[in-house]
Amino acid sequence: MIGWIRRNAGKKSNSEADGFGRKPTIAEPLSGMDEAAASMGDRIEDAAAKKNAAGLSDPVIELSHVDYTYQAGSPFAAAALHDVNIRIRKGTLVGIAGGTGSGKSTLLQLLNGLLLPTGGTVEVLDRTLLPNRQKPKLNALRRRIGLSFQFPEQHLFEDTVEKDLMFGPMNFGSSRKEAQSKAVEALKSMGLDEALLKRHPLTLSGGQMRKVAIASVLAAGPEIVMLDEPTATLDSAARRELIALLARLCREEGRTILMVTHRIEELMEVADEWIVMHEGSVVFQGDADELADRSEELDHWGIAVPEQLRCWAEWTARLPQLAALPLPRTAEDMARRIEEAVRGFAECESTNMASEEGAKHESIQALGGPADSSADALPGHGKEASICVTS
């Protein structure tokens, strides 16, 4: 069984800050590690204060009671989303997870107006999208919200990579020269060689095609970048590069990033927030620590429990002082914290032993025993001072 203990000393949960009605996390006072946890909490609060000052806490996406039904009103109607309520702040990196058919792609398409809600309200940047209205003109909105589709071929329809990359910028008003330079910049940001510019997109490998598709979205410079399973066909190095790029766009340029993924571990380190979809509903919105607290439900939601969460849960069960710390975002971070905790535990044990020895020594003297009596000589001694830890 995977059991999680509340962490987040000194940290306000997103839910509390957002007024989403979820209960705040309360830290239990624990060992000396509390200090580390509290200072981590302070840093998070400092970061939150800086974001507030930069206007980054404003919601840029807000969905209220949103429903979406494909082919609504026809005999083929298929309900895909029910009563979805979401609020996403500017400059956050949001992971969207959920099982097959849970509504993730439908959600992204509602956010850039490709689909209009059949119920409720979708507010994105300065636009409000309502049901039963004629499709509004959304060109201006689409310039500000880029969507990289689940299948890269859906982006690539020109006969050269360069034309595909220039399409967005030119469509949104860039000159040919500007569009060319944006195309090169976007291609390079995805770690691709300029030599690909003259290639036909359909001659690229699956991974290259995926990167070009993402580059075509980035070339238009959107404020909100949405990616539907962008890492699906990438190798592990390319996956890491892409995640690092997204984190940079978010942290350094203040862009809002939404990424659908089936591998939640790949975003654990960088995601500010998680949304979990299940059977067309949002069943969770919160940060990684809050998601970890619900890890027993991941399987039911069709999401594989990341090895990292499984491992950390086992260790917090063995060393409860670890539970005072925020969830480690990387395997290295986890290994370091476990090592520190084990070392701290061993030091604490040897200090206890030393004072136990001293006390025994004093009581032997008090009973009239020899001044140099060793505690080892006493019967019953032999307490183990170390712990054996195995993973």
Ligand SMILES: Nc1ncnc2c1ncn2[C@@H]1O[C@H](COP(=O)(O)OP(=O)(O)OP(=O)(O)O)[C@@H](O)[C@H]1O
């Ligand atoms: N064009 C369509 N017409 C009818 N039903 C659709 C259409 N597209 C999606 N659906 C249905 O809507 C529901 C949500 O689909 P969606 O593609 O949003 O899920 P998803 O979470 O992105 O799935 P996956 O992870 O498999 O890509 C599913 O039941 C799906 O069958």
